[in-house]
Amino acid sequence: MNIFGWYEPDSKGKSYIKPVGKIPKGLPDFTAGWWLPLYNVGRQMTLSVIICLVDICESISIAKAMARINKYRLNYTQELRGLGLANLAGAMFNCYTTTGSFSRSAVNNSVGAKTPLANFVTGITIMITLLWITPVFKNMSQNVQGAIIIVGVLQLFDWPEFLYLWRINKLDWLVWNVSFLVVLFAGVEIGIGTGVGLSLLLVIYKTAFPRISQLGRLPGTTVYRSVAMYPEAEPQPGVLLLRVDAQLYFANIEGVRDYVTQAIEQRRSAGDKSGDPVRVVVLDLAPVTDIDATGIHFLDDLVDELRHEGGVALVLGNPSQRVLLSLKRAHLDRKIGRANINVHMADAVVRARAIADAKLKQETVAGV
Structure with a gap:
């Protein structure tokens, strides 16, 4: 084991390769009892929560990596149940916290382990080693341990x-x-x-900061898509079509409000293809799965703000049942106008075009 003298210390007392050294024999003692360690409870609880989160994240991370490599579906609930039972049993013997090991899982996978039986065999082997075979590893180099782990973990990169x-x-x-x-x-x-x-x-x-898209009609269809992604999509004269790709709640209301205001100003300054200013704003609420009280207040205020901005009307399209129920409970459906709330986006655009045409006629008569 020491043919080349690599384990002999040099003049500074350092050896080139350090051996593992003596490994204590035996299994950990049973330490469970009826008492609880009531000293420094706050710190113990804090450490328990931190250890639990780290164990869960580490275990799920390696489990997902193994599932992706071996092409199977991971049962997260079963994984956490196993960890919980293992930690309860291990705590009775003063064991180190049980979690999914990056290195040992990688080594297991590299040698072809396919079922939990591999872990059972590993556990029995470790138990036999701790009881009777620890002296064999006394002169084993620590580099060997590192090499085994490195070779196994490299597969996880x-x-x-x-x-x-x-x-x-x-x-x-x-x-x-x-x-x-x-x-x-x-x-x-x-x-x-x-x-x-x-x-x-x-x-x-x-x-x-949700994604908000301006929509246009695809030629020859009643399908409305983002004008940024579909350049051929046609904006509707006098109508501004917007889609909010998130739920409406307190955290994103101001961003949506600012976007609507800026979009109206841009259309007003640049003009749409027909040269008409925005007379109707249509909100496609299909991606909006939920809306809170702040979101309802936002729609309420938006109706007033649009009317103040030259009598611009608001039309809603594709609201979900939950959003529609919230609108009815707040009696906002009456303020917006039930005819201005449509199940299909195509119907909402037809309604918006009718309102825009009526406003254009009124403006023409007033101008004459």
Whole structure:
């Protein structure tokens, strides 16, 4: 084991390759009892919550990676139940917290493990090793341990996913890179927490600043699509068609209000294809699955603001049953006009065109 003298210390007392050293024999003692550690309860609860979150994130992350590699569907509930039972049993023996291990899972997968029986065999092998075979590993190099883990974990580096995220969504790519770098330089716990926190910030950002699209009619159809994505889509004379791709609630109301105001000003300054100013605003509410009280107040105020902006009318299209029920409870359907709330977008546009034509006639008569 020491033929080349690599384990012998040099003049500074350091050896080239460090052995594992003595590994204590035996299994952990049974430590469960009727008492509870009531000292420093606040800190213990805080640590428990942190450990639980880290364990869940780490376990689900490696489980998803294994499921993607081996082409099977992950049962998250079953995974968490297994972790809970394992931690309850392990706590009775003062064991380290049970979680999905990146390194051991990768090694298991690399040797061809396919069922939980592999973990059972691994557990029995570790138990036998702890009871009788620990002296064998006394002179084993620590480098060997590192090499086994490195070879196993290398399979988890999904470089194609890096390029895939860059092509598909730059924000997802950013979360991936930040999480990877923080895990690499600050540790798994901080890295997972950073990734989760950044993901939550992106969710908040996307809901607070929803995508709002101006719509136009595809030639020869009654289908309305974004004019930015479909250049051939035709804006309707005197009608501004908008679609809000998020629920209407307190966090994004001001952004929607500002967009509507700016869109009307742009159409007024540039003019649409017919040269008519905006006389009717149509909101396509198909993506709006829910609306809160602030959203109802927003629609109420929007009706007044549009009327103040030269008598512009508001028409709603594709409201869901939940949104429609909220409008009725607030009696806002009466203020908007029940004829101005349509199930189909095509009907909403027909209604808007009728209102715009009537306003144009009134303006023509008044001008004459």
